[in-house]
Amino acid sequence: MKAPAQTPRSVAFRKEREGQWYELDRLVEKALKSGLKALDASELHRLPVLYRATLSSLSVARRTAMDRALVEYLEALASRAYLAVYGSRRSTRGALRRALFETFPRRVRALGLELALSTGFLTLGAVVAWALMSIEPGWYDAFVDPALAGGRDPYASTEMLRGALYGEGQDVHGDELGFFAQFLFVHNARIGLMCFALGFAAGIPSALLLFSNGLMLGAFLHLYHSRGLLFELVGWLLPHGIPEIGAVILCGAAGLHLGRAMLTPGRRTIRDALADAGRRSAMVVAGAVLLFGIAGLVEGIFRQAVTDDGTRYLMAAFNGLWFFGWLFVAGRSRVTRPKRPRPAATAATAATSSSSEEAA
Amino acid sequence: MREKDQAIEIIGPEGVPLHFPAATLSERVMAFGVDMALLFLGVACVLILFVMAGAGSGSASIMGIGIVLAFLIQHGYFIVFETHWQGATPGKRLLRLKVVSRDGAGLQTDAVIARNLMRDVELFVPAAAVSAPEQLYGDAPWWMIAPTAIWLLVMLLMPVLSRERTRVGDLVGGTLVVRIPKAELQSDEAARSSLMPGLPQGDAITFTTQQLGHYGERELETLADLIRKIDQGKVTPYDLQIVATTIAQKIGFGGDLPNRLPERFLRSFYKQQRAHLERRLLFGQRKSSKYDG
Numbered sequence: 001m002k003a004p005a006q007t008p009r010s011v012a013f014r015k016e017r018e019g020q021w022y023e024l025d026r027l028v029e030k031a032l033k034s035g036l037k038a039l040d041a042s043e044l045h046r047l048p049v050l051y052r053a054t055l056s057s058l059s060v061a062r063r064t065a066m067d068r069a070l071v072e073y074l075e076a077l078a079s080r081a082y083l084a085v086y087g088s089r090r091s092t093r094g095a096l097r098r099a100l101f102e103t104f105p106r107r108v109r110a111l112g113l114e115l116a117l118s119t120g121f122l123t124l125g126a127v128v129a130w131a132l133m134s135i136e137p138g139w140y141d142a143f144v145d146p147a148l149a150g151g152r153d154p155y156a157s158t159e160m161l162r163g164a165l166y167g168e169g170q171d172v173h174g175d176e177l178g179f180f181a182q183f184l185f186v187h188n189a190r191i192g193l194m195c196f197a198l199g200f201a202a203g204i205p206s207a208l209l210l211f212s213n214g215l216m217l218g219a220f221l222h223l224y225h226s227r228g229l230l231f232e233l234v235g236w237l238l239p240h241g242i243p244e245i246g247a248v249i250l251c252g253a254a255g256l257h258l259g260r261a262m263l264t265p266g267r268r269t270i271r272d273a274l275a276d277a278g279r280r281s282a283m284v285v286a287g288a289v290l291l292f293g294i295a296g297l298v299e300g301i302f303r304q305a306v307t308d309d310g311t312r313y314l315m316a317a318f319n320g321l322w323f324f325g326w327l328f329v330a331g332r333s334r335v336t337r338p339k340r341p342r343p344a345a346t347a348a349t350a351a352t353s354s355s356s357e358e359a360a
Numbered sequence: 361m362r363e364k365d366q367a368i369e370i371i372g373p374e375g376v377p378l379h380f381p382a383a384t385l386s387e388r389v390m391a392f393g394v395d396m397a398l399l400f401l402g403v404a405c406v407l408i409l410f411v412m413a414g415a416g417s418g419s420a421s422i423m424g425i426g427i428v429l430a431f432l433i434q435h436g437y438f439i440v441f442e443t444h445w446q447g448a449t450p451g452k453r454l455l456r457l458k459v460v461s462r463d464g465a466g467l468q469t470d471a472v473i474a475r476n477l478m479r480d481v482e483l484f485v486p487a488a489a490v491s492a493p494e495q496l497y498g499d500a501p502w503w504m505i506a507p508t509a510i511w512l513l514v515m516l517l518m519p520v521l522s523r524e525r526t527r528v529g530d531l532v533g534g535t536l537v538v539r540i541p542k543a544e545l546q547s548d549e550a551a552r553s554s555l556m557p558g559l560p561q562g563d564a565i566t567f568t569t570q571q572l573g574h575y576g577e578r579e580l581e582t583l584a585d586l587i588r589k590i591d592q593g594k595v596t597p598y599d600l601q602i603v604a605t606t607i608a609q610k611i612g613f614g615g616d617l618p619n620r621l622p623e624r625f626l627r628s629f630y631k632q633q634r635a636h637l638e639r640r641l642l643f644g645q646r647k648s649s650k651y652d653g
Contacts, residue, residue, distance in 0.1 A: 007631070007635060008631065008634040008635040008638050009635070009638050009639070009642070010548075010634070010638055011548060014548060018545075021545070025543060031446075032446075032456075032540060035444075035445055035446065036446065052374060055372075055374050055376045058376060059376055063641070064638060064641055064642065065638065066577060066580055066634045066637050066638050066641070067548060067584070067634070068581050068584065069545075069546045069548075069584070069588075070545075070548065073543055073544065073545045073546070075378070075379060075541075076541040076542060076543035076544075077543040078376070078378055079378045079379060079380050079540075079541050080540055080541060080543055082370070082372050082378050082460075083446065083447070083458050083460065083538075083540060084446065086372060086373070086460075086461075086464075086465070086466040086467065087445075087446025087447045087448075087458065087466070087467060099469075181424070182421070182424030182425065182427055182428050183424060183427060185428060185431075186427055186428060186431045189431065190431075190480075193435070193477055193480055194480065194481065196477060197477055197478050197480055197481035197482075198481055200478065200481065200515070200528055200532065201511055258532065271531060272534075274531055274532055274534075275462065275463075275471075275531065275532065275533065275534025276534070277532075278471075278474035278475075278478075278531075278532030278533055278534065279468065279470045279471050279474050279533065279534060280470070281474070282470040282471070282473035282474035282477060282533070283470050283473065285473070285477055286473055289435075293428075296428075
């Protein structure tokens with residue numbers, strides 16, 4: 001008995017589709033070499049179509065072709081095309097606006113528990129510092145880095161402390177204060193990034209960093225309180241402190257989120273839980289860096305220009321308004337629920353009883 | 361010593377598994393080196409420019425802007441390039457590497473941000489621990505230093521320890537770094553005309569179904585490799601004769617043809633054997649090797 005056909009089916013299969021493969025190969029080579037921007041509109045349109053056609057060729061070849069060289073080629077071609085097609089999303093119109101006013105606040109709100117913990121650690125630090133300093137003011141040196149204190153310590157006179165709040169008696173030029181604010185932005189943003197990244201150590205360093213920042217805050221507050229300057233200090237602190245401390249809390253919460261994903265991954269593997277947490281908190285940290293920038297601007301420009309307590313509190317209220325509005329209101333879905341038509345009394349009682357049964 | 365390529369399987373949105381070679385450690389280090397050199401150059405240029413401008417105008421604010429810009433460049437470099445160049449920085453493009461999302465979906469901006477935010481902790485903190493330990497640890501007691509040091513060491517060695525060469529940033533971003541595979545389509549032996557010099561026309565060698573029933577896919581692949589070597593002129597006629605007569609003997613192909621025209625015999629056999637196996641495959645009968653029923 002003679003074998004029927006002499007030419008393998010995969011030969012015809014290849015002949016029919018080869019053209020598409022070469023076309024895809026050419027587009028992919030171009031895209032990988034100089035980016036998707038190198039493709040013109042019709043080529044961009046062709047790319048995904050050819051990619052899917054090649055994927056289907058690959059699936060067929062894997063099952064039916066006995067030509068390993070062919071399967072390997074298709075495998076490599078499809079993989080290359082995947083990189084070109086799914087390399088990254090092209091930014092669409094309004095992507096930045098959406099990221100800022102929708103994604104960022106939503107991601108922040110999703111971190112509810114971590115935000116509470118983060119605020120808790122910071123507050124705990126402040127309370128501990130306050131308590132210790134009311135027993136022994138010398139603790140101040142342990143909590144505050146002298147480089148950041150700039151002479152504002154328990155050994156300074158009340159006049160000097162007051163002067164520091166209003167920019168008096170300082171021998172520095174106003175311009176240098178601007179420099180100091182920019183330096184502070186970089187310094188703070190670094191700490192914020194650290195606070196997030198250290199969350200990878202099960203969140204412990206993030207918690208410690210928050211706590212130590214709280215210590216510093218508490219020590220400052222107590223120092224000024226002991227001289228009867230608390231009201232003035234808070235007025236000085238709040239305008240830039242709201243975005244700045246808020247950003248520290250956000251970064252800390254993001255770090256704690258990483259730690260939490262590692263410690264309690266739930267049903268997912270730790271790897272998956274960590275990646276999920278990392279992606280979700282990345283946007284929060286990016287937003288926090290922006291907040292540090294805003295705080296730096298307020299610190300550098302507003303704080304030195306305005307020395308009136310009332311205006312400072314007004315600015316603080318304004319900052320608080322947009323800050324909390326942005327984080328807790330922005331990006332909520334604007335879909336208004338249709339009002340339920342008021343049902344007849346009997347139907348209403350039936351509905352409530354059935355829903356209470358469901359709840360039970 | 362060359363590192364062995366580790367295959368990474370990624371299932372794209374279409375549901376077809378694709379395979380990539382993981383970027384080796386040396387490739388990643390080289391790409392990082394290129395990027396760091398560029399980054400250092402950029403930051404240095406900005407700083408020098410602004411410090412000079414600041415000194416010239418006597419304004420410290422301009423210097424401050426330089427510091428802020430340097431910070432933004434340092435942290436934005438990788439993020440901007442990886443989002444705008446489809447997961448590649450200049451260094452990665454040079455070494456043909458790409459960042460891909462482990463879940464197979466498109467590479468999202470937040471994954472890129474996450475993987476790059478970790479770099480500071482991953483590289484610069486261990487570096488600080490080695491170069492300036494007193495600054496990092498301060499006067500912390502040993503029971504705090506020891507776990508920190510172990511932790512830093514594990515973090516630093518993560519790419520060496522993990523099979524897919526993932527660093528901590530890759531874990532947190534859910535990403536992998538792969539090498540762009542090379543694709544080259546070789547000519548298909550079976551697509552060639554069976555008419556070759558050496559035999560009168562029409563006198564094609566044909567095998568019966570029974571003769572084609574002996575070998576499976578693995579033997580076919582071996583034969584394909586041999587034929588590719590013939591094309592490259594790497595096989596002696598004597599070897600061909602041995603292979604051809606062995607096959608003829610095994611499948612019961614009589615006559616002196618395998619001995620006389622071994623190449624012709626092998627090429628015809630390959631083509632028909634493949635046609636036979638592919639036909640059987642259509643009926644769901646896979647024969648992976650000659651031992652396979």
